[in-house]
Amino acid sequence: MxxxxxxxxxxxxxxxxxxxxxxxxxxxxxxxxxxxxxxxxxxxxxxxxxxxxxxxxxxxxxxxxxxxxxxxxxxxxxxxxxxxxxxxxxxxxxxxxxxxxxRELDEDRLREHVLCGLAEKICDHVSDEEWEMLPDWLKEDSQRTADKWDSLEAFLDEKTDLTAPDDEWDEWAYLVAEVAALDHLDEAQRYVADYNEQLGLGDDWWELSIDRPxxxxxxxxxxxxxxxxxxxxxxxxxx
Incomplete structure (x- = not known):
């Protein structure tokens, strides 16, 4: 906050x-x-x-x-x-x-929603031992903020490079990379609508605010x- x-x-x-x-x-x-x-x-x-x-x-x-x-x-x-x-x-x-x-796209809001959703997905995906090794900004709700976006990109790049082929890691890396191509609010709204389940945005994803004046x-x-x-x-x- x-x-x-x-x-x-x-x-x-x-x-x-x-x-x-x-x-x-x-x-x-x-x-x-x-x-x-x-x-x-x-x-x-x-x-x-x-x-x-x-x-x-x-x-x-x-x-x-x-x-x-x-x-x-x-x-x-x-x-x-x-x-x-x-x-x-x-x-x-x-x-x-x-x-x-x-109104226009609020990039920070979009990134934070994506980061929060994927952080939950990642925490559920890894083993207990792997969870212990995750950075705090992935595990702690209060640290899941838009300024951690570069860290998320780097984390997923490392995972896709160092781990065996994994459909979920690859998909998450792809979805995060796609955010950079979203220049307009309508594009971001379609992105959220199309991938809300894969992003872990929850049942109320359509209520998420990703715009601003x-x-x-x-x-x-x-x-x-x-x-x-x-x-x-x-x-x-x-x-």
Whole structure:
């Protein structure tokens, strides 16, 4: 779990820094501000690069411009403070209209599910004496994390090289090698559906999460959040 927490923190920090860099010279101009409507222009003077407008009405919030369009299913009642919130990854993302909720393959999640399933298969496959010789990351649930993927590849390569022909070792090595060729979410979903039994993913394999909000979408959401925070600060200073 700590591995995933650290990865999430790292990813968020990168999005925050990129947003700050991309919008470093932006200014925030109110085009319309009243009880029924707010429109803010977020742009660097004389440039359209990463320029966008934030528009809020009773029926929704939309962002249009050089960062591609975003539409939220909440209105002006949520205000700029909603866009400036801390929980971009879940709460703010969850308020997007469904057609805006782009998702992509989460390679770490896929690798961890495969590693966990195969670790159980391997532990059941070997003798008691061989089990004692297995590395801890194969035997301990808490150590079966995506950062052990290279170790799994090396372990299976060694087994297929040093042991007599074994259909299961060969199949597991093949299935692990196949993961490297999965570039898209739909490919990974087919892989899991086709090989869930061989991978030891369990009866509820179809509930496993192997996706996340798309990188490009999160980049845009963090830019919108950065802009919203600048607008709030501007409003506070003007009050």
């Amino acid at each position: 700590s591995y995933h927490i650290e990865q999430r923190k790292k990813r968020r920090a990168e999005f925050e820094q990129d947003a700050a860099n991309n919008l470093a010279q932006h200014v925030y101009t109110p085009l319309a501000v009243n009880k029924d409507c707010q429109v803010w222009r977020c742009a660097r003077p004389g440039s359209s690069v990463y320029a966008f407008d934030i528009m809020m009405t009773r029926y929704g919030i939309s962002v249009v411009g050089d960062i591609d369009g975003l539409t939220f299913g909440v209105g002006i009642g949520y205000g700029v403070a909603f866009l400036a919130g801390d929980d971009v990854d879940y709460y703010i993302h969850s308020k997007l209209e469904r057609h805006c909720q782009e 798309a990188h490009s979408l999160m980049s845009r959401l963090y830019m919108v959040r950065h802009a919203a925070r600048q607008i709030l600060q501007q409003q506070e200073e003007a009050a």
